[in-house]
């Protein structure tokens with residue numbers, strides 16, 4: 001594909017995202033604008049994983065960003081891996097929320113966005129994957145009003161729920177969205193995406209993160225709050241009763257008792273639209289009769305487990321023991337970007 005790189009529109013841990021235009025698009029196969037996610041050799045495995053997962057997810061879910069191809073270029077003497085995606089002209093939910101200076105979105109908007117994300121998650125989970133990094137930065141808004149899940153760099157097959165044994169303690173995704181079972185037991189299944197969705201809903205509505213966490217605070221105390229004890233993320237008091245009930249189904253510490261995306265799609269919080277005049281109107285959030293299996297399919301080889309490792313100990317008798325092990329000085333690479341703590 002012949003293309004021209006445009007302005008930078010986003011940065012991630014592994015990549016830079018720019019606008020791209022096809023320079024020869026006589027067949028009209030490609031849209032006039034695309035997003036190109038580019039990484040050097042450091043981020044190549046993440047991009048390759050993203051491409052592989054997007055290919056397996058297919059093009060039949062309107063709530064998942066579409067992959068338009070890939071290629072390699074040499075820029076400033078360095079080989080770049082490029083992944084072309086449909087371009088979300090209205091940016092991410094995170095960038096939209098930032099413009100509101102700490103305010104949240106109206107509940108009716110939160111309900112619609114939540115329904116869209118849930119339909120995307122249902123598709124991902126039905127195909128046998130977990131996203132593993134759901135957060136507002138990875139939920140994109142399109143010019144036609146569509147809301148889609150992006151960034152599948154950390155996605156993995158759900159048959160491989162627990163991180164490989166023998167590699168020590170592993171943390172992936174963003175700390176503030178981590179589910180208790182991920183903190184305690186390295187588990188990153190579809191249930192962890194539902195927990196992260198709950199955190200995203202709180203943030204969309206309140207403009208605040210679901211866990212109170214000040215810059216410079218101790219990460220370990222947050223891990224302990226998430227993983228140990230009964231404390232749950234903040235459920236906004238001014239959210240409707242339906243909204244608070246919805247969140248209570250996401251924030252169940254035991255992943256086996258947590259509602260699935262499929263179940264949540266039938267919850268009145270997303271199955272009923274609040275009109276601007278406040279009246280309730282049912283709108284179609286029917287379970288799709290997709291020709292996909294509802295259980296994991298064949299084993300999926302996650303190509304490159306990007307993680308941190310804290311020594312050889314892998315078995316823990318208690319959650320406290322595992323969380324305490326995270327506090328060793330062998331944990332590298334805590335990074336804080338725009339108040340977000342990302343642990344790789």
Ligand SMILES: Nc1ncnc2c1ncn2[C@@H]1O[C@H](COP(=O)(O)OP(=O)(O)OP(=O)(O)O)[C@@H](O)[C@H]1O
Pocket residue numbers: 009010011012013014015016017035037065085086087088089091092095133137138140150151152153
């Ligand atoms: N298709 C797209 N259209 C418009 N903007 C995009 C698109 N994809 C990504 N972006 C922007 O670029 C940012 C970084 O993209 P992305 O999260 O995919 O990169 P990453 O390297 O995988 O990041 P992460 O650190 O979350 O793993 C997003 O938050 C978003 O603002």
